[in-house]
Amino acid sequence: MATRDGARTREAILRAAEELFARQGFDATSMQQIAAAAGVARATPSYFFGSKAGLYDAVLARAVDRAQTAIVRAYEARDGSGAPEDAVEAYVDALLSFFGSDQIFVCLIQRESLGDGSRVSEFFGRFVDDAVAALGPTAAEAGVSPQRLVLDLVALCWYPFAHEHTLVPALGLDPRDPAFAVEQRRHLGDLMRALAALRSSSSGRTQTP
Amino acid sequence: MATRDGARTREAILRAAEELFARQGFDATSMQQIAAAAGVARATPSYFFGSKAGLYDAVLARAVDRAQTAIVRAYEARDGSGAPEDAVEAYVDALLSFFGSDQIFVCLIQRESLGDGSRVSEFFGRFVDDAVAALGPTAAEAGVSPQRLVLDLVALCWYPFAHEHTLVPALGLDPRDPAFAVEQRRHLGDLMRALAALRSSSSGRTQTP
C-alpha cells in the first residue's frame, strides 16, 4: 500500500524541493539534492514534474496557494464587523502570523522579487485589490491614500522576516518572539491612531505647523 | 598605455561582476559571463581575484564601502544642527536617495539576507550603532524605542526598492519617481509628528509643536 503511491511521492518531492529552493535558491539547488531529500531516485522528480523549472513552478504555485488561503480566511474572520480603526491591527495580525508561520513563502517570494516578478504579478494584483478594499476606510480616516497605507503596512510586517539574519538581529530584535508580534501590532495601531488624531485636529494637509 | 592596465582591467571586471551578481545571483552567474561582459578572456577574472568566491567578496566589499561612505556623508552633512524632529526626514532622505541611486547595493544585500547574513553582519552592526545614536532623541520624543524606530524607517525606505517589481507596481507606484521620494519623506515625517503629538497629549510630557 505504501510501497507505490504516486500522490505521496509527489508530495514528498514538493516538500523537499520547496525547502531547498527557499533556502538555497533555484540555481544553487540540484535535482540530485531534491531527490535525495525526498528519498527517491535521481530521475523521479523529473518523471513527475517534467523538468526542474516545472517543479519550481509547482512549488511556487503551492506557496502562493497557501498565502491566498490564509488571506481569505483572515478576511472572512472579521467580515463586516469591527471599527475601521481596528482594521489595521487585524490586518497586521494576519500578515505577521502568516509571514511568521510560513518562512518558506517569505523566502520564495523574496527571491521572486529579485527577478522580474512576472511569476507572481497575478498574485500581487489580487492581493492589492483585496487589501485596498479592506483598508480604504481606515486610510481615508488617517488622511493617506489606501495604496500608501497598504505599502507601509506590508513593508513593516514583511521586512522583519525578510531580514531576520541581517538588520533585525543587529537591532537585538527577534521577529519570531511572540512578544515582537504583540508589540508590532500595538505599535502600528498607535501609528494609525496618531495619524487619524493629527488629521482631525489640523483638518487639512500639514504643510508647516 | 591603455593596452595593459591592471587597475583599469580590475575595475572593468568588478563593474561587470557586480552587475551580474546583483541581477542574477552568485550561482546563476558564470565566470564566462563576467569575463565577456568585462571584455577580457575567461581566465582573467580568476587571475585578479583568485576564485569566483574571491571576486564576489570583492564585489560585496565594494558595495558595502559605497554604503558606508554615503552614510558618513549623510551624517556629517547635518552634524549637530537641526531639530530632533527633522532627524527623521533627513534620515529618510539619505536612505531613499542612496537606495534609489545604488540599486546594485540593494540587490546584493537582499541576496545576502536570504543567506545567513554572516558576510554583512559587521556592516549592519556599525550601521545600527550609528542609526540608534542619531535617532535616539527623536525616538524618545515619539515614545518608541530607538531600535524600533530604526527598524520602521529602514523597512519603509527599503521595501519599495526591494520589491519594485512585485507589490509596488501592483499598487501603481514607482519608487524611482522623484515625486515618490518627496511624498515618502513627508509621509514619514507626518508619522513621527503624529506619534510625538499623541505621546505628549496622552502622557505628561510637554512638547511645543
Add this chain to the structure above:
DNA sequence: AGCAACTAGCTGAACGATCAGCTAGTAATT
C-alpha cells in the same frame, strides 16, 4: 478463479553541455 495484457510508478545509467580552476605560455611594461 486464473491467466494474459496493460498501465503507472520508479529507477540506474548514460548523454551532452557547462562549470570553475589550473597550466603553460605569450606579450607588454618597467
Add this chain to the structure above:
DNA sequence: AATTACTAGCTGATCGTTCAGCTAGTTGCT
C-alpha cells in the same frame, strides 16, 4: 632581464535531461 598582465586550452566534476527497463498493481478475458 625581470616582472606584470593576460590568455588559449585543457581537466575533472557536476549539471539537467533522456531513455530503456523493471516492478507492482489493475483491468479484461476466459
